[in-house]
Structure formats: C-alpha cells, structure tokens
Amino acid sequence: MNPNRWKLVLLGALVLGTARVGAADKGPFTVSLRYSPQESVATSSAVLGPGMNERPVQVTMEAGRAGSDPAVIGDSSDGDDRMWPVMASNSVVTWADEVLRKNLGDWGIKVSPDAPQTLAGKLTRVRVVESNKAVGSTYQAEVQVAFALKNAEGGVLWEGTALGDATRFGRARSQENVNEVLSDAIKETYANALNDAGLQNAWVGKTAPRSESSPAAKAPSGPPVSPADLLAELVKLKKQSFTTELLVDYVNQKNLGSPLTADDMVSWKQAGMPQEVIKAALAR
Numbered sequence: 030m031n032p033n034r035w036k037l038v039l040l041g042a043l044v045l046g047t048a049r050v051g052a053a054d055k056g057p058f059t060v061s062l063r064y065s066p067q068e069s070v071a072t073s074s075a076v077l078g079p080g081m082n083e084r085p086v087q088v089t090m091e092a093g094r095a096g097s098d099p100a101v102i103g104d105s106s107d108g109d110d111r112m113w114p115v116m117a118s119n120s121v122v123t124w125a126d127e128v129l130r131k132n133l134g135d136w137g138i139k140v141s142p143d144a145p146q147t148l149a150g151k152l153t154r155v156r157v158v159e160s161n162k163a164v165g166s167t168y169q170a171e172v173q174v175a176f177a178l179k180n181a182e183g184g185v186l187w188e189g190t191a192l193g194d195a196t197r198f199g200r201a202r203s204q205e206n207v208n209e210v211l212s213d214a215i216k217e218t219y220a221n222a223l224n225d226a227g228l229q230n231a232w233v234g235k236t237a238p239r240s241e242s243s244p245a246a247k248a249p250s251g252p253p254v255s256p257a258d259l260l261a262e263l264v265k266l267k268k269q270s271f272t273t274e275l276l277v278d279y280v281n282q283k284n285l286g287s288p289l290t291a292d293d294m295v296s297w298k299q300a301g302m303p304q305e306v307i308k309a310a311l312a313r
Contacts, residue, residue, distance in 0.1 A: 056113055057113050057114050057115075057116055058105040058113055058114070058115045058116070058159070058202050059115075059116045059117075059118050060102075060115060060116070060117055060118065060204045060207045060208065061117070061118045061119055061204065062102075062117050062118075062119050062121065062124040062208065062211070063124075063208050064124070064127070064128045064131065064208075064212050064215075065205070065208045065209055065212050066209065066212040066213050066216050067197070067209050067212075067213055073193070073213070073216050073217040073220040073221075074136065074220055075132070075136040075219070075220045075223035075224055076223075076224055077136060077137060077138070077223065077229070078226075078229030078230070078232070078233065079233070080232075080233040081137075081138065081229060081232050081233060082137040082138055082139075084138075084144075084146070084232060084233060085138070085139040085140065085141040085143075085144040086133070086138060086139075086140060086141070086144045086146055086147065086148050086232075087140070087141065087142060087143075087144045087146070087147040087148070088126065088129055088130055088133070088140050088147070088148050088150070089126075089147060089148075089149045089150065090122055090123075090125050090126035090129060090149075090150045090151075090152060091122065091149075091150070091151050091152070092121075092122050092151075092152060093151035093152055093153040093175065093288075094121075094152060094153060094154060094155065095287050095288075098116075099121060099122075100116045100117050100118075100121075101114045101115070101116055102115050102116065102117050102121060102155050102156060102157055102211075103115040103156045103157035103158050103159070103170075104158050104159070105158075105159040105161070105202060106159065106160055106161040107161060110161070115157055115159065115207065121152065121155055122152055125150070125152050125155070125172075125174070125215060126150075128212070128215055128216070128219070129148075129150060129219055132216060132219045132220075133148075133219075133223075136223065138223075145180065145181045146178060146179060146180050146181065146186070146232075147178070147179045148176060148177075148178055149176065149177045149178075149179060150174050150175070150176050151174065151175040151176075152172075152173075152174055153173045153174065153175055153190070153288040154171060154172060154173035154288060154290065155171075155172055155211070155215075156170065156171050156172075157169070157170040157207055157210060157211055158170075159201075159202065159206075159207070161201055165198055165199060165200055165201060166198070166199060166200065166201045166202070166203070166206070167196065167197075167198050168196065168197050168198075168199055168206050168207060168209075168210040169194070169195075169196045169210070170194060170195050170196075170207075170210040170211045170213070170214040171192070171193070171194045171214060171290070171291055172192070172193045172194070172211070172214040172215045172217075172218045173190060173191070173192050173193075173218065173288060173290070173291075174190070174191055174218055174219075174222065175188075175189075175190045175288070175311070175312070176188065176189055176190070176191065176222050176228070178228060178231050178232065180238055182238075184238030185238060186231035186232075186236050186237075186238055187225075187227050187228045187230075187231035187232075187236060188312055189222065189225055189227065189228060189308070189311070189312070190288070190289075190308075190311035190312065191218045191219065191221040191222035191225070192218060192221065192291055192294070193213075193214040193215060193216065193217030193218030193219075193220075193221060194214050194217070194291060195210045195211075195213035195214040195217065196210065197209060197210050197213075252284065253284050253285065253286030254283055254284065254285060254286060255285075255286050255287065256285060256287065256289050256290075256293040256297075256310070257293075257296075259280070259283055259285065259310065260293075260296065260297055260300060260302070262279075263276055263279070263280070263300075263302060263306065264300055264301075266279065267301065267302070273303045273305050273306060276302075276303070276305075276306045277305055277306055277309045280306060280309040280310050281309055281312075285310065288311070289307070289310055289311055294307055294311075297310070
C-alpha cells in the first residue's frame, strides 16, 4: 500500500478515536446501581443495643425524593465544566431496600415478613456529584432516609432521620466509583439509624407507642415552608428567649416543603439551633 495512504488511514483512526473519547465524557451519565462499599475505607457499622438481634423485623422502603424524574441521582461535569445528569438505570428505591436488608443481616438482625414490628424507611435523598478534574474526578455522595419503627398494630414506636455522606477520588465518569461512593454513604446512613439510642430502646420494647393525640404525631398544617425560611422564623423566636421546647412545638406545626439537607443542618447549627429543634425539623 502507498505509504501516504497508510498515513491517511492512521490519521483517520486517530481522529475517530479522539472523537469517541470526547463523546464518551459528554451527555447524561447512566449508572446501574449496585452495592459495593469500600471496605478498606468505609468502616461504618451498627453497634446494636442489648437484645436487638433477638427481635426480627419487617422492612419496607418507599420513595420520598423531590424532583420529577426518579432516575436522576446527581450531576456530572465534563471537561468543559458543563453539567450532565447522572441517572440510574435500575430502581433507586429497590436498591436502597436491598442494601438495608443486607446491612441488617450483616449486623445480626433477622429480617422476616412475619416479624411483629416493622422498620419503615422513606428515601428522601440520594445524590452524587462528580467534579471533573485535570486527572480523574472527585465524587461526593449524600443519602438521607426517614425511618419509623412500628408495632404489629401500626403504632409508631420511634421516628427519626439518618444521614450519610462519602467522598472519593477516581476515574472520570466511572460507574464503579459512583457505586462505591453511594454505597459508602448509604451504609453510613443505615449505621447511624441503627446506632440511635431512641431506636434501640424502642426496638426492645422500652418505648410505648406514640399516642395519636401527642403533639409530635399531629400532621403538619399550613402551606409548605422552606428550611431556610423556617430557620429565619426560629432565629427570630430564639432572640426573644423562647425555650427549646416551644421552638420544637413550633416546628411540629410546620409543613416543610423539602427535607433538610446536610448543608441545611450545618446552617441551623451555626445559627444556634438546639439539636432537639433540628431533629424535630428532620421529622417533618
């Protein structure tokens, strides 16, 4: 073959390869979710209270995330700093449910459809952000789940919200890295929930079912309010020396338009809000 023709063939292959690489780091980034925590990095684990592993539990998980597309789980930036959605090709809620069941089993808790009590979860946040760097990418993930422990009659024994986050460096647009950082975050979320002293006491029967007439069990009323607006109202009340108990009662009357994020919780803490007030807001 003519040497010049060989050069043209090689040049065409090089251009085509470059175009394919460039196309690969642009557009929506689709990930098949699977549980793959970094065992050498993520050491989050539940430390069960006495008797918890002797009481089996049913498990449910439902959707509770904001947004119109349940497949969207975050954002990914390309080499030009443009943002593209990160999307899950499988059910996010099903993935979270399967991970919860696996973690409970690994931590010594039996999951049974005939158990007298139910751990009901609502997945309120799953988010991963990939920031493209000159070499590789940084991945940050957050997971938030609202839980309720209920007895056989449906009475609420305990309610709370658990958070988890994780960060790692990896390859650009890597499904493996996305799964690792999300797995670390959700494992921490579940460990934080199981390590809650209130849940542990309720699990072994030390807590009576919550009365429907109690203030904490009343449904919130009024139009939805954002976490930032509610914080502003609470700061105003706190400056007038209202007690923490009254601030909690005020929060329990509100209908939050969106769940508190980790950034919201930091802002509330920096504003001087007691943990009891933040916990009440998480339950809304």
